[in-house]
Amino acid sequence: MPNSTTTRETLLDAALRLLAERGPGGLRVRDVAAATGQSTMGVYTHFASKQGLLEQLYLHGFSRLGADLDAVPSHGEGAQELLAFALAYRAFAVDNEALYGLMFERATPDFVPSDASRRTGLTTFEMLAARVADWHPERADPASDAHLIWATMHGLVTIELMHERWGGPLVEHLSGDPEGNYETAIRSLLEALDGRDIEPA
């Protein structure tokens, strides 16, 4: 198999490009193959099915997201570092909207990642949990805070992307500066969580 991996990579690249261009709903097996000059069967020989192809894109997405999040410097002071982490998370979602849809939204109707792939995705959460644990080591249950923070990041990003996709007003109050709104919201949450310790009810 001399260039078989290369062909595979070519197909993956084409799939990634088409995914980004046309969104998760517009990714067609025929087009992926045609974009590489192959016949439709190429996808099936290399990925067994559309599911298999999507799974590779899914894993690729987590690999990229993991790299982006790792690149956030960890020497920051507490909340500042977490804020940067959260901003990197949003940047990934905005810059890779379709991929984010595949990974975290249900943008591809019948795609269900395998257990192994899902476990890979888990590492992303663990990266966040580690930062949270660093932030407040004395907190009894950092995973609980990490859960809340992740849910907030994900919710904010999802709503922003929905906004962007649908053009129209969803929460018109928030149009204008999405990144600023996101930062404000995350800052609110972090400061709030910070204050909670200082002021133990």
Place this chain on the structure above:
Amino acid sequence: MPNSTTTRETLLDAALRLLAERGPGGLRVRDVAAATGQSTMGVYTHFASKQGLLEQLYLHGFSRLGADLDAVPSHGEGAQELLAFALAYRAFAVDNEALYGLMFERATPDFVPSDASRRTGLTTFEMLAARVADWHPERADPASDAHLIWATMHGLVTIELMHERWGGPLVEHLSGDPEGNYETAIRSLLEALDGRDIEPA
């Protein structure tokens, strides 16, 4: 048109049932029609297209959600009332998983609600914003807090549903009592936002 609206209702009911049974990806026009004893064309005469049918389900969902949220008593004391509101929001999502997917996730790939429908959805956010404004009238920008709270509710619910759908461990730490985890997270957020006022940095 003697019983035409009735036929329409029958189709809508069947569609809702099939949506709940098989999820958004499993809703087929043929099956909706067949479930009512009609031919496929019945859907097209009454809803013009699958999009049209989905749009009615979308509106129906918001109607139901609005009723559920309105039913939350508004005489509660501040955060307590908002917590009940948030729990009602989650209950709707969990009890109407597929509908929630249609309304707020991208579970139906190519469905895009019309502007009018989207505006209807906006009222849900406004209901939350009103409660938040009641909660802390002195807050300068209640819509901003409402945005954060909605994003958090939505994020938590989305992650929980993803969990449930995929069976496997996503954040295994959180398996066990989803409603309890949700309540804890929301309570954290609300207490934290509350504390932020008392302690103005």
Place this chain on the structure above:
DNA sequence: GAGCGATCATAACTTTGTTATGTCTGCGTG
């Protein structure tokens, strides 16, 4: 050099949304 497995093509099959076309019923009008 023969066979075998992997890669790739052509073409057919299947599902599902959609459209074309026709029938029938009920109702308002001349």
Place this chain on the structure above:
DNA sequence: CACGCAGACATAACAAAGTTATGATCGCTC
């Protein structure tokens, strides 16, 4: 009362897209 027309519904065909069946080619191994 006959006419015709509009809406509801059926049958059947069409189109897009995932998939499978089948065959051809090429390289590698025995």
